Amino acid sequence: MNKVLVLILFLLLLFPAPVLARIGVGVATGKIQVEEQLKPGMMYTLPSLTVLNTGDEPADYEVAITYQEGQKENKPLEEWFTFSPKEFRLEPGKAQPVEIRLNVPIKTVPGDYFAYLEGHPAQTSESGSTRIGVAAASKLYFTIAPANFIQGVYYRVVSFWSTYAPWTSIVGGVVAVGLVGRFLCKFVNIEINVGKKHWGSGKDEPKSSVKDEEDDNE
Numbered sequence: 001m002n003k004v005l006v007l008i009l010f011l012l013l014l015f016p017a018p019v020l021a022r023i024g025v026g027v028a029t030g031k032i033q034v035e036e037q038l039k040p041g042m043m044y045t046l047p048s049l050t051v052l053n054t055g056d057e058p059a060d061y062e063v064a065i066t067y068q069e070g071q072k073e074n075k076p077l078e079e080w081f082t083f084s085p086k087e088f089r090l091e092p093g094k095a096q097p098v099e100i101r102l103n104v105p106i107k108t109v110p111g112d113y114f115a116y117l118e119g120h121p122a123q124t125s126e127s128g129s130t131r132i133g134v135a136a137a138s139k140l141y142f143t144i145a146p147a148n149f150i151q152g153v154y155y156r157v158v159s160f161w162s163t164y165a166p167w168t169s170i171v172g173g174v175v176a177v178g179l180v181g182r183f184l185c186k187f188v189n190i191e192i193n194v195g196k197k198h199w200g201s202g203k204d205e206p207k208s209s210v211k212d213e214e215d216d217n218e
Contacts, residue, residue, distance in 0.1 A: 022055045022056050022057070023055045023057065023059055023121050023134055024053065024054030024055035024056075024134065025051065025052065025053065025054060025055070025061065025119055025120055025121055025134055025135060025136045026051075026052040026054045026119075026136045027049060027050060027051055027052065027117075027119050027136045027137065027138050028050035028051075028052060028095065029047065029048075029049050029050055029117075029138040030138060030139070031138060031139045031140075031141070032046060032047050032049075032117065032138055032139070032140045032141070033139075033140075033141040033142070034046070034141065034142035034143070037143050037144065037145035038102075038104055038142055038143065038144050038145065039104065039144070039145055039147055040104050040105065040106055040107065040108040040110075040144060040145075040147045041104060041105070041106045041147070041157075042104050043101060043102070043103050043104070044101070044102045044104070045099070045100070045101055045102075046100040046101070046102055046140070047100070048097045048098055048099050048100060049063065049097070049098045049100060049117050049119065049138055050095050050096070050097045050098070051063065051088075051090070051095065051096050051098060051119035051136075052090075052093075052094075052095045052136075053090035053091065053092055053093060053094050053095075054093075055092055055121075056092050057092060058089060058090065058091050058092065059089070059090060059121045059122070060087065060088070060089050060090075060121065060122035061087070061088055061089070061090055061096070061119055061120065061121055061122060062086060062087045062088075062119075062120065062122055063083045063086055063098050063117065063118065063119050064078065064118050064120070065077075065078040065081055065115050065116070065117065065118070066115065066116040066118045066137065067114075067115055067116065068114065068116070071114055073111075073112045073113055073114035073141075074109060074111050074112065074113045074114075075113070075114070075115060076102075076113045076115050076140075076142075080102055080103055080104065080105070081100060081101070081102060081103075082100070082101040082103065083098050083099070083100060084098065084099040084101070085098065086098075087122065098119075100117065102142075104144060108144050109144070110144045110145055110146040110147070111143065111144060112141070112142075112143050113140075113141070113142050113143065113144060114139070114140065114141055115140050116137035116138070116139060116140070117137060117138045117139075117140050118135050118136070118137040119135065119136055119137070120134060120135035120136070121134055
């Protein structure tokens with residue numbers, strides 16, 4: 001028996017068991033609930049989602065949209081959301097705030113919507129270990145108000161203009177100046193052409209006075 005224990009200890013010393021690093025993730029935001037009713041065609045900036053590395057090794061993380069099985073609310077598509085950054089690297093104990101922009105399509109079914117804003121490690125960590133169902137999520141609730149197609153187009157234009165200001169104003173000013181300049185060039189060109197035709201008609205051209213001068217000399 002003693003020989004067996006000695007053999008086991010010898011094997012453990014000769015082939016030490018690998019120390020497995022723990023991959024962890026957490027979110028600092030429990031729930032995001034938008035109180036105002038959202039309009040189709042509008043673009044909204046939601047409260048940011050903070051993702052935490054709760055493990056003991058560096059790892060790559062990403063943010064995604066997931067749903068609850070059998071949920072009664074409508075499911076917003078992942079294409080509606082823009083995350084900045086969507087993928088990032090975190091050291092142990094560090095956090096990364098992620099900005100969230102929601103683009104509501106012009107044609108959207110009105111009603112209540114629900115989804116999870118999920119943060120999870122990428123496929124592999126620094127040590128090469130693979131994530132297995134490690135994730136943390138924040139609940140997102142919002143409501144889309146009824147609107148027709150024309151209203152949706154109007155809201156999209158207004159939202160795009162305000163979101164990308166002042167560049168929209170600058171571009172709009174440049175386009176307006178270009179149109180005014182083009183109009184003035186056409187107007188001036190018309191005036192010049194009319195003037196040329198007027199002098200070429202011969203009605204107002206000064207008559208030659210050579211004959212009058214010859215008569216005076218006689």
